[in-house]
Amino acid sequence: MIITDYPRWPSPYFSHLRRHAPQTLPVAFCPDLASVSAMQPPGVLNLHRLKRLYHDPAQGARTPQAAAELLARLAGLQRAGWRLVWTVHNLMPIDGDATTDTDNTVTRGVLESADIVLCHTRADGASLRSRTGADVRVVGWAGLDDPEHPPSGAVAELVKHMRGQPLVFLLLGHITRYKDVPATAASFLAHTTGARLVIAGASRDPAISAELKRVIAGCGGRVVWYPHRVPPEQAGHLYAAAQAAVCPYRAGEDYGFFAEVLHPSSVSTATCYHVPVIAPDLPAVEEITRGGPRWLAPAAGDLGPALAAAEAMLAAPRHAAEPPARRPPSDSTHRWRRIGQIYQALAAELLPDEPSAQAASGGPSHQHPTGEHHR
Incomplete structure (x- = not known):
């Protein structure tokens, strides 16, 4: 279950991940943590960018209270059987205001509680291993596909x-x-x-x-x-x-x-x-x-x-x-496929006996909570 938490669906990043992932990968996209709590059976919770998960809409900012609530919710989901994976793009939020102690608290808390941490380069992996005892793995990086239509x-x-x-x-x-x-x-x-x-x-x-x-x-x-x-x-x-x-x-x-x-x-x-x-x-x-x-x-x-x-x-x-x-065509497609294969292996590893890991037998995948089916 990938938490997108993105202003638009699909985001450029997740649309490529969805497009090139193996059809047998039991992956779904979810806008927030609240919609995960009632899902059964528990699966793998994959976080990406964290900043909107502890953004208080009423105050228009990331707040200590929202950060504490986020970490408590993640702990509760783990107690309920969910496995936690963080795909780290950046250690801290990079848009808007300067980073704060609240951001440091969330980063430290998620790194300490994650079962597995994913990142894009070996350089990132080396740095993250000095910050967490979790298993850190490098998935590689990708870009955008070649345009399918002329410029408009x-x-x-x-x-x-x-x-x-x-x-x-x-x-x-x-x-x-x-x-x-x-x-x-x-x-x-x-x-x-x-x-x-x-x-x-x-x-x-x-x-x-x-x-x-x-x-x-x-x-x-x-x-x-x-x-x-x-x-x-x-x-x-x-x-x-x-x-x-x-x-x-x-x-x-x-x-x-x-x-x-x-x-x-x-x-x-x-x-x-x-x-x-x-x-x-x-x-x-x-x-x-x-x-x-x-x-x-x-x-x-x-x-x-x-x-x-x-x-x-x-x-x-x-x-x-x-x-x-x-120039030759973009080589992003094979890179995205490789990332999808790593996700598939991760699902089999973390959920070897769960029904959700049996989607390879033909069950639905690539679902978004709106009901839209992404194949």
């Missing part, structure tokens, strides 16, 4: 613009505080001369939006911001039109834990699309990009030198003769 609407116009430029870097994803996109745009303008940077993603923070607009004002079109969410099924078109992906992550102040555990989805997606990566040299980033074209900057610094090095190499005649269109 505004995305098609943006792709057309990108293909009309000799050298384009792409920064795709939500404009959030942990990426510090305005600083990245400023560094790009300071350290490059002829390349173009396309920023594609929505911002919910007026201060970040205002600062980004200030940075790119008067830049002569070298930085273009498309301030809207790009549907996952359209993202591949933008990567196919870019010579490199810019993937900024802050590793200081409130985000020091990125040096311990980080699921850099922009990095894994770009790598699956075989797009060269420009990013900070964090352990998970280094591991995911190893063996491919990349320019990594010191984690504590800015991306300026890496951006300059990427421009110098990609502007060279021999690279200009190798257009992005010649």
Whole structure:
């Protein structure tokens, strides 16, 4: 039972997991813990992002009381026979306000009580083993599938613009505080001369939006911001039109834990699309990009030198003769299938005698509480 706790269903992450998981995997998706309590028989409870599970809607924030209630509910479910697995993407919440003692309490509590902890890279696994006595396993990482349909609407116009430029870097994803996109745009303008940077993603923070607009004002079109969410099924078109992906992550102040555990989805997606990566040299980033074209900057610094090095190499005649269109297809499908196989083995291990583990014999799987059947 995977707790999605996501504003939209399906989320990009879970839609791919659902699509590529083995049909015999007894997996279902559930929006919250409350809907699990009455389910029988008990099974495996798989948590992913925790922050919404202790967010108090009345106060509009994560609170100590909600955190205590979450940990108590998990303990109660375990006493009732549920096995607990946490798939760790990040140790702490990465959106919104700075992390607090409440976040530390939840992270520590779930790591202490989990039967198994899953993560995406060996670097993450090494760090997590120093924090928990649970069995820590690495499932690997994946990205997005190749688009099934041509680009549409505004995305098609943006792709057309990108293909009309000799050298384009792409920064795709939500404009959030942990990426510090305005600083990245400023560094790009300071350290490059002829390349173009396309920023594609929505911002919910007026201060970040205002600062980004200030940075790119008067830049002569070298930085273009498309301030809207790009549907996952359209993202591949933008990567196919870019010579490199810019993937900024802050590793200081409130985000020091990125040096311990980080699921850099922009990095894994770009790598699956075989797009060269420009990013900070964090352990998970280094591991995911190893063996491919990349320019990594010191984690504590800015991306300026890496951006300059990427421009110098990609502007060279021999690279200009190798257009992005010649890249191979995305390799995310086989990676998702491998993750699904690991989940299937985990289900057989944790529930060897339970009826829910017998779904391989033909029982229904991939159910969401709305009744929608996901095959």
